[in-house]
Each structure stands twice: as structure tokens, then as C-alpha cells.
Amino acid sequence: MQLQGSFFARALAAACVVLACAPAFAAEKKEGPTISAPHAILIEARTGSVLYEHDADKLIFPASLAKLMTAEYVFHLITEGNIRLTDEYRVSVNAWRKGGAPSRGSTMFAKLDSMVPVDALLHGMIIQSANDACIILAEGLAGNELEFGMKLTARARALGLEKSVFTNSNGLPDPNEQVTTRELGKLARHIILTYPEFYKLFGEKDFTWNNIHQQNRNPLLMSMTGADGLKTGYTKEAGYGIVGSAVQDGLRLIVVVNGAKTDKERADDAKRLLEWGFRNFEQRIIFAEGQLLGTAKVFGGDTGHVPLLADGPVTIMVPKAGAGRLIARIVYNGPVPAPVKEGQRIGNVKVWRDDNVVLEMPLHAAASVGKGNLSQRAIDAMTELVIALFRAGAKRL
Secondary structure, three states: OEEEEEEEOOOOOOEEEEEEEEOOOOOOOOOOOOOOOOEEEEEEOOOOOEEEEEOOOOEEOOHHHHHHHHHHHHHHHHHOOOOOOOOEEEOOHHHHHHHOHHHOOOOOOOOOOOEEEHHHHHHHHHHOOOHHHHHHHHHHHHOOHHHHHHHHHHHHHHOOOOOOEOOOOOOOOOOOOEEEHHHHHHHHHHHHHHOHHHHHHHHOOEEEEOOEEEEOOOOHHHHOOOEEEEEEEEEOOOEEEEEEEEEEOOEEEEEEEEEEOOHHHHHHHHHHHHHHHHHHEEEEEEEOOOOOOEEEEEEOEOOOEEEEEEOOOEEEEEEOOOOOOEEEEEEOEEOEEOOEOOOOEEEEEEEEEOOEEEEEEEEEEOOOEOEOOHHHHHHHHHHHHHHHHHHHHHHHO
8 A cells, every 4th residue: 555645725724635545556557549539538337437538528519418418307307206207298389390300300200289298208319319309398397498408507517517518408509508528428427327217218229209210329239239328419510429338247338429520430439448448447446345545634623533434445447457556535625614423425535547537436424523622623723724824925925
């Protein structure tokens, strides 16, 4: 075990502690596969470990990949009991013209003024990438697409997607609607882990509505062993993109490719990344279940620190030939004010492989900390004041 770390404090009790304790596996750095698309990421689904990434944080146009956010929002409403699969929504003139047969785009051919159940709309949106299905849902749930886009963005923030902005239900071109490749991967992971029954829709290979039979547009379903989702997308502004997932030998990987020049390039890049991940990576435990990862500083407590635990073992995907250099750091806002309850969420452990963050997991207090006496609180207050003054002076130098 190698211990690496430091302590950083900010004024006004907005401190950040970084304490590293992680094994370092010495090995020659292994490069990823060669792909053509400008944006890509490969994630292990269970832990969220990042196996590969290339320019994954740039804001880009999502095209139909934005429909994943619409799908998640609807899944969430159903799970919360706010709507039902049997609820029906009307096909408006706007939905029919903009997303239906007259649009000449991806459509489930819902008839004007007909009533379509949520279950069918989900099938159309996910399997056929139907724009009319998305607009019908948006109008039924929010009145119009602009309001629905605001709801999607708010939901994205609740899921921890900090950059992505949604302005409509389907990803049709809008300069204000942008996402990142990394956050699309996080969204896909959330859908897979949170809604296993609904996720099965992404693996269905065809769907018929209005007597029109259409195939699933995801090329991985036909070409990749274990592939079972998720979505493709294309607009002139966005290029060709795909969010895909596959399972082999109990290991699930998620791939996101964006900005490809052709649909073949998109499919080839996604398949190449998945095959490379399955072939070259394995799982390792870097902190065992129940192992203390470190401590967080406490303000005004009967003890100065609280021990921290992860929810189960901390595991990471590493190259079979060697992991490079792994560093784990505990990051939180603090000092944490007393009292602290056992199990209280404190911060996160972040794991770097070389220069990239490959894993982030929540941490909680392993024990309770009560309030300290008056003298202890006074000492903590004076300490924080000195640190704040020191840092303020350092900034002026």
C-alpha cells in the first residue's frame, strides 16, 4: 500500500480534504483502440469505472440520444406512480406534423387526433426512435416541448448530470440543447441499474404500430455478442452517435460514441471499444468491504474526526496487463459540523488511473460524533479563523 495525500482548507468552513490511500500497480501504460469518432467513453456498468475516454466532456449536440433523457423521465414518473403505462395521450397537429408521417423523419406513424397509450409511445420512442412518440409524451406531460425540456434538465441535475441541457423531447436540432459524452454514459448506466424491467425495451428488435413494422435502429443488437441496448442518433449538426451496452461473462460495459462521420464508422467504433474492453480488463478490489478509507475533519464535535466507509467494497476495472498508477482521494466539503450521525453521507472517494478519474463512489460516516463542549467548539472556531486568515493572506502574495 502506498499512502499519498494532502489537506486543503478554504475560508468560512468550506474545506476540502484530500487523503489518498491506494495501491500502485507498476506497469507500462496500455493505449486504447484506434477509433475515428472525436468523442467516446467506455464504462463498466456496476461500478461506473471508466475504461477509456476521448474528449468526453465537451458539450455536443445529442440528436436522438436525447431520447434517453425522455425515456428516463417517463420511467421515473411510472415508478413513482404519477402515470401508468395504460394512460393515453392525444396526437396533436404539432406532434403529427413535426414528428409524424409528414416530417419524413423517425416516426411510429401515430394517427392524427388518435389516443396512444404510454406503453406504445415508449416502444415507438425506444425501438423506432420515433419523434412523434416523444412529442406526444412531452405535450401530454408538460403541455409543450419547451416546458418538457425544462423538466428534463431539472431531472438531469437531480441525477448528477451537471452540464447537459435539454430543450425538447427528441434531440431535433436546437442550438441550446447540448450534452456531454460522459453524461450520456452516466445516464445510460442509471437507466440500466434503476429500471431493469424497462431496460428490456432497448433490446427488442422490432415493433409494429399503425400496421407498419419497423426494426430497431441499434446495429450492435445484430453484430455484438451480448448487446441489448441502447440508442442511436444522427443529425447533420451532431454527426452519428450511439449509446450501447453489452454483457459478456457477467460483465456489462457501456459505450458512447459521438460525432462519427458515417453510420458504419459509428457502429465499428462502438463494437471495437466494447470488444477491447471485454478482452483487456478485469475487476480488482482496492478497498475491502468494511475497510476504513480515511477520516473527515469535524467542526464542534466531541472528537475532531469521523471515520469514513464506502457502501461495500471499492472495486475498479483495471487492464489485465497492469493498472498503471492508481490514486484514491477522499473529497468532501467541510469541516463537517457536529453532530454527525452514523451512516450520514459525507463525500466521495475518487480514483484516478494515471491522469483520468475512473471511479467515484459516495462515502458515509462509520460512527456518530456528538457535539463537543463549549471550549472544544471555541478551539475549532479559532482554528478555522486562523486557516481562513492564512489563506486570505496567501492569495494576496
